[in-house]
Amino acid sequence: MFKSLTLLASTLFASSIVVAPASATSPAQVMGDLPRGSAENIADFRRQADALYRLKEEAFVKEDADTIVDRFYARDAITFGPEGKPTIGRDAFRKEYQAVVKVGTVKVEPVTTHVGTDAAWEWVNFRVFPKDKAQKPFTFIMLFLFAKQDGQWVSGGDAYTVGEFPKGS
Numbered sequence: 549m550f551k552s553l554t555l556l557a558s559t560l561f562a563s564s565i566v567v568a569p570a571s572a573t574s575p576a577q578v579m580g581d582l583p584r585g586s587a588e589n590i591a592d593f594r595r596q597a598d599a600l601y602r603l604k605e606e607a608f609v610k611e612d613a614d615t616i617v618d619r620f621y622a623r624d625a626i627t628f629g630p631e632g633k634p635t636i637g638r639d640a641f642r643k644e645y646q647a648v649v650k651v652g653t654v655k656v657e658p659v660t661t662h663v664g665t666d667a668a669w670e671w672v673n674f675r676v677f678p679k680d681k682a683q684k685p686f687t688f689i690m691l692f693l694f695a696k697q698d699g700q701w702v703s704g705g706d707a708y709t710v711g712e713f714p715k716g717s
Contacts, residue, residue, distance in 0.1 A: 585663045593663045596701040597670060597694065601656035608654045613645035622695065626705040652678040659713045666696040673713050687712040 584590070600620050607615040617638050625641060628634040635644055655675040662669050674688040690708040694701045 582662055583664055585665050585668075589665065590663045593668050593694070593696075593701055594661075597658070597661075597668075597692075600701070600703070601658075601672075605654055605656060608649050608652070611649045613642055613649050616645050616649070617642045620703055622697075622702045622704050625703060628707055630709045650679075652676050652680075652683075659717050668694040668696075668701065670694070671713065674708065686710060689713060 585593070604616055604620050607613070621638065621641055623638055624636070625638070626634050626636050627641070635641060654677070657673040657675065658670055659673060660671040670692045672690050672692060674690045675685060676687070677685045687710070688708040689711040690706050692706045693704045695704050696702075
């Protein structure tokens with residue numbers, strides 16, 4: 549299986565060199581900043597994302613997996629952590645969150661944000677405070693992806709690993 553995947557990757561790479569247009573970006577070309585949304589759109593994202601984060605935090609306090617799954621994430625959202633195993637869709641999210649919300653409470657702290665016209669991403673420190681006082685609090689570095697649907701921002705998923713952005717990042 550691995551040999552066939554390697555062969556496929558090599559073939560695709562070789563064919564992309566042959567058919568790449570002359571105007572294709574060379575690796576040495578420096579790219580500029582990502583396009584940004586209007587100031588109004590950025591402010592709208594901040595307001596809605598903060599409300600979604602508070603909703604998620606309150607749902608953890610209440611051990612309410614359904615609110616997180618149905619109101620924070622899109623139906624086809626995807627998440628994965630350091631093990632690389634994706635969780636896809638609300639049914640799978642619900643199964644995981646039903647266990648996760650019982651672990652403790654959380655605090656979401658935005659660190660770096662990019663907002664476009666109808667898509668955004670945000671790096672956060674996702675702090676977990678276990679209910680079991682024998683366990684120490686810990687933090688995930690998370691990347692939330694958002695899309696704007698009918699004027700509402702919704703998370704299309706996230707990726708996470710244990711770690712923490714330093715203050716002032």
